[in-house]
Amino acid sequence: MRYPPTSGRAYVEKNEPSRYTEYQLQRILGGDLGGLDASERERLEQVPSSERPAFFKKLYSDHLNECQEALGRDFEAVDPLNFLAMFATGGYMKIPTAEGKGEINQVHIELAQFLVLKYGSHLNSTEPSLPIYSRIAQSIRNVLLYGGLLRSPVLDSTLSAEDSLRQRIAYGVAQDFAGLRSWAYPSELDDLLTRLTEPLEGAIQQRLGCTVADIIRFWRKLSTLAYERLLFMDQLRKAAQTAEGFEISPLRKKAEQLGIPALVTLLDGRLTASDLQNGLNRMCAVTFTFTASALIGCVGGSEGASCFQTYINGCTLKLGDLRDSELTDAIYTNPVWDRPLIQTTEDTFFVCAPSLFHSFAFRHLESLFKGLGLAREYESRRSTFLEHEIQKRLHQALPSAELFGGNYFWADAKRREN
Structure with missing residues (x-):
């Protein structure tokens, strides 16, 4: 078993960050330095044991600052929504990453969306750069690593034994949930939410113009549409890699059915496999881009559909809205949990994580009811x-x-x- 060295950069180069556990940090602070390299152990032995928590706090803070500076530079050089779309697609379709790192999970996509809203700008409409995308992906992993470690109770030597135990339980639950968002079966959760809010449906419909049942149906339908688009984009990606060529007509028809006009225009041309692949890389963001009417259409024939725009507006953020937010806050209090939609123009919205509603349903409803008094x-x-x-x-x-x-x-x- 390897332990985290004192050099975060060396650790990232040698090991996969997601395998690094806070338990190993506990053992180091408890005096067990046996798993460290000789140079790392010698450096740490020079730090008095009572000062090691502060030493690691500063170390992780420095690495987070480095990540923040790198992310700011890299996001200036890319189209933020195109990056987010490609990153999310890689995660949902389990596409292996070029650098051979671990899978992209929903927690990575949530943080990526936070970063897009913090650093992204509509002015950054550049050609896709896979090397820069790869650097941003690695920075996201590092932020989750060091941000999580900074919140560890083991680094707070002022806590009493009982307070430390209480915080350790909370920390453990938060870390476990951060690694797995799909903790409930959506259909079972839908039923639970419906029964929970049934006595309040009249009040919420009077004030908002729609019901919780409408909201559940909206997120369910939107998740289905987003997944259908993902499968289609994966079909296009595979077609571009097919040496025997591909048939344009059925692909164009499917793009029309899914309501993706940019892809219809692309498929109207005489395309080679290389042209298709380059086009997909440039316009990956259209996978998750929906018009306002398409979003409202997810409610179906509900009487509250015409009033649903108010609810959609309450779930929306724009590029730059999180510019003043702290990076570390995104790990446990990410604003995108309550507001998963990104408004790109007056009539279009980008949503790459519709499953956030089911992951944070109770938090979402609490914010909703508070906002309605x-x-x-x-x-x-x-x-x-x-x-x-x-x-x-x-x-x-x-x-x-x-x-x-x-x-x-x-x-x-x-x-x-x-």
Whole structure:
């Protein structure tokens, strides 16, 4: 087992950052330096053990600053939405990365979208550069690595044993969830959300013009459309790599069905495989670009469809909106969790992660009800509903189990009971 060296750059060059665990950092700070190279161990031995947490804090902060500077430079040289589209496509289709690094997961795509909104500009409409895209992808991995480590309770020597335990539990849950967003079956979650908000549907429809059922249907349909477009783009990519050639007519017809006019125009020309591949690289962003009418159409024949634009506006950010946001905040409080849409023009929207609604459904609904002045009603309903739901499911799994209410957690006799 290898431990993180004192040189972050050397570590990135030698190892895959995603394999690096915070547990290894604990062992180093506990005095176990056996897994380090001789030079790394000698350097760390010169740092008093009491000063090592501060040493690593500064080290990781310095590396984050380096990543931030590199990201600022690299995003100035690329079309931000085209990069995000290619990055997301690589993740969803599990396309191997050129540098042989690990898979691109949803947490990487979320951070990439944050970075696009922080550094991106419509002025950066340049030809795609795969080497720069690759550098940005590596910086994203490094931000998640060092940003996560900086929040580790093991680096805070002022915590009491009990506070450290409490923060370690919260940290562990956050880190595990950061690695896997698809923690619930969407259909089951849809049913849970519908039953949760059913008593409040009249109030939300009166104030917003649509219901939670409309919102669930919207994100479900949008996810389906985005996935269909992804499959089509993958079909085009494979066609461009086919030595025997490809048939244009069915591809053009499919592009029309999916509502991607830019691809229809591209496929109107006399294309070689090389032309098609270059065209796909330049306009990858059209995969995730939808008109406002297409988004509203995802609601179907609902009576609230005409009022749905208000909801869409509340889920939207624009390039540059996050320019003043801190990079480290994006790891655990990313604004795109609540607002997954990027408005590119007055009538077009870019959305590469429609699944964010299901990943953060309860957070999303809480923000929605607060914005409508229904926070108290929602919180009251949620507390009783979820407590009953948890109790029911717990008893299904463990019939003899006893569940204590949240207030008992703080009673001295039942501390940490749950």
